[in-house]
Amino acid sequence: MMATGGRRRSSESDELELGSSGESEEEMEDSSEDDQENEAEIQRLEEQLSISAYDYNCHVDLIKLLRQEGELEKLRSARQKMSELFPLTEELWLDWLKDEIRMAEKASDRENVYELFEKAIKDYICPEIWLEYAQYSIGGIGQQGGIEKARGIFDRALTAVGLHMTKGVAIWEAFREFENAILGTLQPSAGSILTPEQQEMVNAQLDRIHKLFKRQLGVPLLDMETTYAEYEEWADEPDEFVTQVYKKAQQQMEKRKPYEENLLAADPPKLAEYQAYIDFEVKDGDPARIQIIFERALSENCLVPDLWARLTLYLDRQLKIKDLVVSAHERAVRNCPWIVGLWKRYLLALERHQAEHKIIIETFEKALNAGFIQATDYVELWQAFLDYLRRRVNFSQDSSQELEELRSAFSRGVDYLKQDIEQRFGESGDPSCTILQNWARIEARLCKNIQKARELWDRIMTKGNATYANMWLEYYNLERAHGDPQHCRKALHRAVQCTTDYPEHVCDMLLAFERLEGSLEDWDLAVEKTETRLNRVNQQRTKAAEKEALLTKQEEEKNVQRKKGRSEKKAAKRAQKQALPGDKRKADQEEWGAQIDQPNKKPRAGELEEAEEEDMSAECGLFGRENNTRILETPALQKQKAAAAARNKVLHDNSKDDLTVFVSNLSYSIANPEERLKEVFESFGHITDIRPVYSNRGLFRGYCYVEFQEEKAAADALRLDRQELEGRPMFVSPCVDKAKNPEFKVLLLESVMIILFF
Template sequence: MEEDRAEAGAAAIEETLVEEPPGGARDGGGAASEAEGKNPSSSSDSESDDEAAEGLQIETLEAALAENPSNYEAHVQYIQCLRKSGHVEKLRQARNAMNERFPLSPKMWQEWTKDEISLSEGLEAFTEIEKLYERGVQEYLSVPLWYDYINFLQESDQSVSQCSPSGISKMRNLFERALTAAGLHIVKGSKIWEAYREFEQAILLTIDDNNNEEKAKQVQRIRALFHRQLSVPLVDLRSTLMDCKSWEGEQGNVNDINSDFDGIPSNVITSHQKAIEMYNARKQYEDQLSNPDTSDTDRLQQFKNYLKFEESSGDPARVQILYERAVAEFPISSDLWLGYTSYLDRTLKVPDLLKSVYSRATRNCTWVGELWVRYLLSLERIHASEEELSAVFEQSLQCRFPSFKEYLDLFLTRVDGLRRRMSIAGAKEDELDYALIRDTFQRAVEYLSPQLVSCDDLLHLHAYWARLEANLGKDMLAARGVWENLLKKSGSLLEVWLSYIEMETAMGHINEARSIYKRCYSKRFPGTGSEDICHSWLRFEREYGTLDDLDLAVKKVTPRLQELMIFKTQQEPKKELMLSSKRESSVSTNTQKKRKISKMSSDKQPPAKRKKENAPKCGSSDVDQIRATGNANDTGAVDKGEVATLPKAAETTATNKEAVGNSKIMDSKPKFYNDQCTAFISNLSLEASEKHLQEFFSDCGGVTAVRLLRDKFTGKSRGLAYVDFSDDEHLATAIAKNKQKLLGRKLSIARSDPKQSHKRSSTGSSSKGHGQGVRFRNDRNRSVEVSEGTFEERRGNNVKLMGKNTFAAPRAVAKSHGRSIKEAKMDGETEKLKSNDEFRDMLLKK
């Protein structure tokens, strides 16, 4: 019998359920049939090839599902292939297997019920199909599926078709359930209402005319349905009102044809007008949702806006049905499910509804740990059995979550629920035993290794476990065993020892806490942990111990602290060496440049400079002071290579105290700029000042210094400047202002490149501020400039040349001396100009 049913079912699926090919394909099929008549062997070969390909595809999908049963797309493709090939039993098994893991879409339920209706006959088949419809309408909100269910009962249930009292009662119950589920659907709900009224009107026709009492009851039932529908905001309420008026006219209750509300009670009219207002308020949201061109992202956001509006209206039934509409279209949106379940927990605390929604939420979004946690808490609120709670918890552990934090939350939620139910006085369940809590903790520890969770989470888990062992389980040895097991795995963490000690101290076990200190004070912990545990022990003995206990702790701790201090002292030079090497590497470019300048200057010194006995006796100690300034404490600029070594000519010329002045002039180091994050500005207006530049770059931000280049004699601007910035981002913003005007002139702004300047200086090009000389400054606006042939003193803008060397002096200085280079030549001084080295030798011989 079963074999015959399977064969008949396969034939029925092939005939009625396989999708018909397009028109062109059908024509091709006719040609193929003619060819089949001529060459039947080729047709049979083609069919066998198709069957082999289908079989191979089915086997592939079966292997994929065996490897990963949570592959949704593989389930869908497998069902489609089986449905096309006509494997009835395999198809049923595949659909049931998929439904165990995932909710099926309304379309899949319609296909399933349609297949079963075409395959089955008899009372047993009717019962199975009815169960399928019941399962389908509970998955997602679907008005078409409810409508199919209603039609199936009216056509297939004999008690309904014969209008027996049990059949009528069964259909009315089904209609009321359908109205509860979908009757508030603004767009599609009227379809259920109309089907309900048609059913009741059909029953009215079956009542005997002589049975006036029963007929009056049925008329009143139909009238009540009209009034209920007119009070609900639905599409095309005007048409419903006209149908109601027409029906009342058939009953002889309409006197005024031109009045829309003739024969309708005033309270119904008021409710109807309110329903129209509600519909108008929601029409904009419905229009947005009905737009077929809206993207899924925008559509989801429109649902959220609509839900926010419905929640503000305060009607839980309307909020619920809108959530059902939303999750039916976006079943894997975790935000919708989280919002839906949260709303139900706050407002509609109906146990069956909560179980249904949470079950569907966790089956659609298995990876959201928060949904599983809420599911367990919701079951506990509605006083679900331990069997239900345990089943949900075990299901949650089979899911894949993005992090181990979700698994930890699930374990703790499970323990929380067990603890609460076991702690309630007089309500302790017989099947609940503390062993359940211990087993849950043990599984959590095995599941979550120390490498997978943070130290705080690990300590929280074990501290909670140990506390419950001591307080709820009344087993102090087991509580200590919790910490001892953790110490075996994470004994290098100071926090574990301190938490263990804290538990013993909180319970008044002072001796046990002291013994733990004795075990761990000599261990090495990261950072300052070794010192911290020693000081913690001393503080513990001061607060809880006797004087002997304190003395013993001091005796134990003191050598340990000394040992740690020695070790720390030995490590400090290594750390300083590492830090200094890092600092040297970070400034290696600048120091290398400075050392090169110093080497170039020292290489030019004559041999006489290195021999003190060849140097002339100085009657003053000013030159010694200059030399001492460079050598003092081995930190001076001269010895460090930050400036060039003073030439010997400077020592000779410095015999004049008036030129050298006070030795405090030399105390301050010369200032050097590395221009690491600096903008170079040219084409400046001569009237521009530092303040103008500061204001010009104020919108860029990050300005740390502004250096306007001025003539060293006149003090006037040279039209050039350097602006230092705090970082490259602000510098890039400043460079972007290139060619913008300041005081009527377009500025040229570029990044300063000190390396290029150094190259020009080292190849002999004249570059101010690099190479040949050094200027020492002090706070009195007074400087001593040392060059390879000159030594001059400048106060303000008055420059006084010391010695007879004027050939290398600026023209302004030479004129102020009374003679110019041209005048010297006119006097007969036509000799060739001497180099710096020749001039130095000449001075030394004198």
């Protein structure tokens, strides 16, 4: 009996029957408590997704719980919502499809399953999903046109994954089994004779199977010798042409076999091995094989933007097939939505293949909500979109709907960067006002509206750009090309007064302009203004140089004093070591008494080194023995002890790489790294050890090793990568033996650069 929401509930009589069959009340209570906990967790996950819809792991956890609880309607809704935001993995799709297949009873339900299969095959090129799709279609051959529909799906599957060297053979064999089953239905019963029409149907079916063998044997696949042996047994006398095709395909397979062996031996995600395989196929030049190796690589490296960029670039320049190109771009931005370059290429591809204006607008709006990681990404996106709108305008007309749309978009873009982006990132991302500059050029050159261009440049200069020579020269060039000499002269005079970075350059430009355009009075005024400005600049530079020289001299004097002070301290220590043992003991007692009198007194910065050395001397004793007298530990001594302990401790055992994660970019000020990181990581599994790394002075260096008891816990802990901990993004990465994986050095260097920027 199905209750609302799809969960199966037992009636009271059922519960009594279950209880009488051996289920104790305690077990039933435990089960009820588990149900309540799961319901609470489901509610929590749903609330979390209402706040942050792009939380991938939250979607996965919710789907897992709903499937476990049997909440079928909620489960279907959760899967649909996730599929709208993210491409689903092969495992998620297969679970969804199998659940829907089990529930499909009516003809309309079967159509819904077909639609779901069509969505699934668009996310990734997955042989398992295609095989499931083809086998499901066989179940509908009893309906009208069912056989042809199943054949069509098998043919599409062969086109999509039939070239897969290791998994494509399953599709080929399933297709041949399907055709052989149809042939069996056409064979006559014992003792009967076929009519001419029936014999024609049998011959046609035999021809289909023969063509399938021919097609398959022409494709380089692993273990293709077995397929050829089946063909020899089936055909009695193999066709000579088929044999030649088979031998040629076998040669191609041998060329690719080393790459396949490298993939089998490598650990996921096998990016380097796939890159080498892609290079080989691109050089070989077969478009179909290039696509299939790209798809295989992306199935394991779907979050590598460069791989998507390389695929889409190849399709844009080589194949130029609309459906194929646009689909690849759409999948690229679904997998890596935070990469602005993929969105820009997507917009260009849509325009290149003459997509509807409405679709391009919708794609741009999706890109704005993609969540880029820096302000400049939004500037690039707006520029790409504005370029598209500009190409739609016919500027031979004084006014048009496209021109007004372009101006409206420019205005919206400027406001968006000023309001939304500055609030989010604390910067505009466009300090040079490149969008306003482009708008001004379009108004001046294409719209012949120099007055509007001057208004835009006035906005640019009021945004803090009036002190830069290059900005004034940009405006001057615009006036020179589309304005008049009066405004050119005015711009250069203002540039001379305002420029602070390269005043000589704008002064030269003003004089050069007056040589060509000005009268004697204009020349005299220009000379007077430039000389006055340059004299003032030289005075300012002289004062700045004098101030710099004074600061340098003061710093040198301080360095001399510090060196002198260190020398005096060293001399005093040498004299102290030469004193009698009784004198030394007396000095130690006096120091002990002073520390008792002032227990909270801390050594000053200049005394820190001295205090540390004295502590070590007291600890070791005057003659190298351990002193039994209790010694007050200074902060320097405590740090030194911690550093010594860290040096004596093995930081990491390479044999435990699979059990360990490397955590970096942590705050140096964490008081107790072991306890703090235990709180963060203990939810993933039992932690056997946490090993922070300290400097020689006992200071925490911001990274450590966290070792788990199980490999799964270490793998799950990687999900905390980039999560904030005490105001800093925490980097969580797998431990890699650099001797076995040289490419890790490059990745490590990139991580260090990221840490430095943070």
